[in-house]
Amino acid sequence: MRNKIIFHIDMDQFFAAIEMRHHPHLKGKPVVVGGGPGDRGIVTTASYEARRYGLRSGMSAYQARRLCPQAIFLTPNIHKYVDISRRILQRMREFAERVEPTSVDEAYLDMSDRVQTPAEIEQLAMKIKRRILQTERLIATVGVGANRLVAKIASGMNKPDGFTFLPPDRVIDVFRDMPVGDLHGVGRATQAQLERLGIRTAGQLAAYPLDILRRIFGKWGEEIRQIALGQGQDTVMVPEELPDEKSMGHEHTFSQDLSNPAPLLGRLHLLCERVARRLRDADMIGQVVTLKLRYQGFITRFHGRKLKDYVQHETVIYNVARILFQEIYDHRPVRLVGVNVSNLTSASGSGQLTLFPTGLRLMKISKACDQIKDRLGEKAIGYASGIYDTGSRSSSGYPRSSHRKNLLYRPFHGP
Amino acid sequence: MKFTASQSALLGGFMPLSGVIPSKTPLPALSHVLAELRGNELSLAATDLEVSMQTTIEVKGSEDGKALLPARRIIEIIRELPDIPLKITVDKSHRIKIDGDQGSYKLSGEDVEGYPQLPQLKKPQVFQFDRSKLQRLVGKTLFAVSHDELRPQLTGVLLQVKSGEICCVSTDGHRLVRIRSLKVDYKGDEQDFIVPAKAMTAVLRNAEGDGPLELSFEGTQLSFAFGKMRLTTRLIEGRYPNYEAVIPQSNENILKLDLDAFRSAVRRVAIFANEVSRQVRLRISQESVEILAEDVEAGGEAQEKIPCEYKGTPMDIGYNATYVLDVLKHVDTAEVIFELGSPTTAGLVKPSEQEENEDLLMLIMPVRLN
Numbered sequence: 001m002r003n004k005i006i007f008h009i010d011m012d013q014f015f016a017a018i019e020m021r022h023h024p025h026l027k028g029k030p031v032v033v034g035g036g037p038g039d040r041g042i043v044t045t046a047s048y049e050a051r052r053y054g055l056r057s058g059m060s061a062y063q064a065r066r067l068c069p070q071a072i073f074l075t076p077n078i079h080k081y082v083d084i085s086r087r088i089l090q091r092m093r094e095f096a097e098r099v100e101p102t103s104v105d106e107a108y109l110d111m112s113d114r115v116q117t118p119a120e121i122e123q124l125a126m127k128i129k130r131r132i133l134q135t136e137r138l139i140a141t142v143g144v145g146a147n148r149l150v151a152k153i154a155s156g157m158n159k160p161d162g163f164t165f166l167p168p169d170r171v172i173d174v175f176r177d178m179p180v181g182d183l184h185g186v187g188r189a190t191q192a193q194l195e196r197l198g199i200r201t202a203g204q205l206a207a208y209p210l211d212i213l214r215r216i217f218g219k220w221g222e223e224i225r226q227i228a229l230g231q232g233q234d235t236v237m238v239p240e241e242l243p244d245e246k247s248m249g250h251e252h253t254f255s256q257d258l259s260n261p262a263p264l265l266g267r268l269h270l271l272c273e274r275v276a277r278r279l280r281d282a283d284m285i286g287q288v289v290t291l292k293l294r295y296q297g298f299i300t301r302f303h304g305r306k307l308k309d310y311v312q313h314e315t316v317i318y319n320v321a322r323i324l325f326q327e328i329y330d331h332r333p334v335r336l337v338g339v340n341v342s343n344l345t346s347a348s349g350s351g352q353l354t355l356f357p358t359g360l361r362l363m364k365i366s367k368a369c370d371q372i373k374d375r376l377g378e379k380a381i382g383y384a385s386g387i388y389d390t391g392s393r394s395s396s397g398y399p400r401s402s403h404r405k406n407l408l409y410r411p412f413h414g415p
Numbered sequence: 416m417k418f419t420a421s422q423s424a425l426l427g428g429f430m431p432l433s434g435v436i437p438s439k440t441p442l443p444a445l446s447h448v449l450a451e452l453r454g455n456e457l458s459l460a461a462t463d464l465e466v467s468m469q470t471t472i473e474v475k476g477s478e479d480g481k482a483l484l485p486a487r488r489i490i491e492i493i494r495e496l497p498d499i500p501l502k503i504t505v506d507k508s509h510r511i512k513i514d515g516d517q518g519s520y521k522l523s524g525e526d527v528e529g530y531p532q533l534p535q536l537k538k539p540q541v542f543q544f545d546r547s548k549l550q551r552l553v554g555k556t557l558f559a560v561s562h563d564e565l566r567p568q569l570t571g572v573l574l575q576v577k578s579g580e581i582c583c584v585s586t587d588g589h590r591l592v593r594i595r596s597l598k599v600d601y602k603g604d605e606q607d608f609i610v611p612a613k614a615m616t617a618v619l620r621n622a623e624g625d626g627p628l629e630l631s632f633e634g635t636q637l638s639f640a641f642g643k644m645r646l647t648t649r650l651i652e653g654r655y656p657n658y659e660a661v662i663p664q665s666n667e668n669i670l671k672l673d674l675d676a677f678r679s680a681v682r683r684v685a686i687f688a689n690e691v692s693r694q695v696r697l698r699i700s701q702e703s704v705e706i707l708a709e710d711v712e713a714g715g716e717a718q719e720k721i722p723c724e725y726k727g728t729p730m731d732i733g734y735n736a737t738y739v740l741d742v743l744k745h746v747d748t749a750e751v752i753f754e755l756g757s758p759t760t761a762g763l764v765k766p767s768e769q770e771e772n773e774d775l776l777m778l779i780m781p782v783r784l785n
Contacts (some may be wrong), residue, residue: 308562309563348783351783352735353589353783354588355588355589355661355778
């Protein structure tokens with residue numbers, strides 16, 4: 001059987017690169033995207049210059065400032081990054097039918113049908129890199145392998161502006177001396193446990209008796225050994241094939257705890273809009289709406305309701321969310337607000353049809369807005385209540401790297 | 416306050432009020448009946464602040480007065496007594512004493528001061544209708560009212576009066592009923608009221624019988640007066656959805672079925688339907704309708720075939736069996752007619768023959784079949 005050819009395309013220092021593109025004077029300087037007033041936030045991206053000082057994504061802004069006092073902190077402009085990400089994905093789709101974004105700044109492409117020889121692979125990788133550079137003035141690194149795991153390892157080997165192809169016969173060599181901690185999925189806890197067994201490299205892990213790994217780690221033991229052998233999933237899924245999501249939600253942490261409910265409701269409306277947009281994109285409807293409120297002092301409250309009818313439109317989601325809010329809000333300052341729609345089902349699947357679906361006109365308006373946003377950006381058009389939006393002064397609207405994935409309104413459809 | 420009345424007269428006065436008294440209330444006074452004696456006329460009233468009901472009964476009065484009587488216990492004891500004269504006394508400290516043949520019963524009332532003011536319409540607009548007619552309209556529509564607090568307008572019955580016509584509409588978004596009583600003696604302006612289901616239930620239970628029913632309206636209050644009873648309700652504010660727009664005008668597939676045969680078949684087959692979706696499939700062809708249900712989780716399935724008359728394209732259409740049975744309950748003819756469009760659009764259900772001066776139309780949204 002022919003080997004699969006999987007490309008992993010990783011945008012180099014994505015947020016920082018976008019900011020530097022917009023503000024050329026930042027080039028060559030330690031730039032941090034994230035943080036916020038009062039050191040509340042965290043680092044979402046550090047430029048390569050900042051990384052030299054030991055700054056990493058996920059680090060608290062406070063720690064980052066201590067390590068590199070001269071670092072320039074920028075407020076993330078999430079909408080901008082998402083827009084650019086969508087455009088880059090469109091570029092990638094010019095080269096491959098099967099493109100699976102796994103985050104706002106990386107994607108897997110299945111190129112098995114297009115290229116086979118190392119020369120063809122390199123030529124195509126360069127072409128994609130050039131296309132992204134020409135259209136977006138951003139630099140990408142490409143890693144290629146027979147499966148996703150190898151492709152990702154390959155892209156990580158030669159950054160920035162790199163290209164690495166790891167053919168199957170080189171995988172063992174490369175993995176032999178790789179620290180186990182670098183393996184995808186091996187966290188600090190697993191690493192420590194492995195080191196106690198004397199396993200420091202992927203090569204050692206691959207050679208370790210499987211039954212002992214099984215005894216210690218259970219099924220996970222088998223999986224990490226496979227990873228150490230460079231074996232992994234080689235399918236790239238298009239949005240339609242991705243497993244259905246169980247729920248869709250968004251949340252926002254305010255840069256200052258809010259005592260006034262008006263801007264809070266404005267933000268809630270905005271979050272409902274985003275959830276509704278994702279539901280529409282995925283052609284899903286949901287039956288349970290849950291509100292999340294976090295008060296000062298990290299006291300978190302969830303309050304949800306199962307509705308009689310399935311919902312999709314932001315107006316309906318917001319109406320429910322607002323009632324839920326009124327039912328639990330106790331006038332304490334609010335740190336975070338979030339909304340989630342669950343019990344999802346396909347909008348065009350089976351189910352009780354309703355006489356008064358959310359106005360067809362409203363639906364048309366929303367779909368038109370979606371198209372405008374696809375073309376001109378997430379902030380191009382919106383409800384007036386969004387003017388209460390307190391801005392994204394805080395990075396924490398989007399603080400953890402796991403949220404990057406949420407930014408992709410999966411499944412992605414072009415306009 | 417002191418009076419004597421027969422057990423049956425008292426029960427007839429108190430019982431209807433029990434439908435209005437709230438089961439749980441932060442205001443203890445509301446779980447009482449307000450009683451006022453003037454000469455030989457005892458007026459009784461109850462309210463939940465939204466719907467209030469007043470009635471009068473004839474008694475043999477001996478001392479006028481006003482009192483708050485705990486509704487539940489008074490009704491319980493009166494109901495348990497035989498039809499004998501009962502002497503009721505309420506003293507200044509709100510102690511109530513009921514004397515009958517066999518013995519006496521004492522309980523505590525409350526001070527009338529704590530009772531809310533009952534709504535009084537000062538200069539209402541007044542219309543008169545036939546009591547039994549209105550009661551029939553309410554009876555046909557109440558079942559389809561929504562219980563969804565998120566859409567308050569749908570939790571009421573839309574009552575429309577227009578020249579020569581009175582019309583009631585209800586819907587929960589999945590089914591809809593519209594019943595019009597035609598050739599009604601009314602020539603005024605068109606008026607729309609969204610009446611809470613609780614008030615309509617009280618009308619349905621108590622407006623039985625012949626005679627006129629007086630409808631008075633002022634601001635956000637609507638009042639129904641019939642016999643010795645007056646029921647006043649706060650109207651549900653807001654706009655009722657444009658129901659006319661969802662009634663299909665050109666459903667060309669006409670299905671005629673024997674009501675009893677169809678109803679019993681659906682009942683049997685529905686036992687095997689999924690408990691949550693209650694989905695049954697109607698496979699309609701020229702001569703017969705096959706009714707199918709299947710519950711994959713429970714491993715049950717059922718199929719029945721009944722003859723029909725059908726003019727139209729053969730189709731499979733899914734319905735929630737509960738909705739079908741609810742609708743069939745309100746068809747009074749031996750045959751029922753379904754006017755269908757497509758498997759995903761609203762179907763009309765009508766009796767095979769309309770009552771004189773009446774137009775009844777019911778509508779069910781199908782379940783999309785997978």
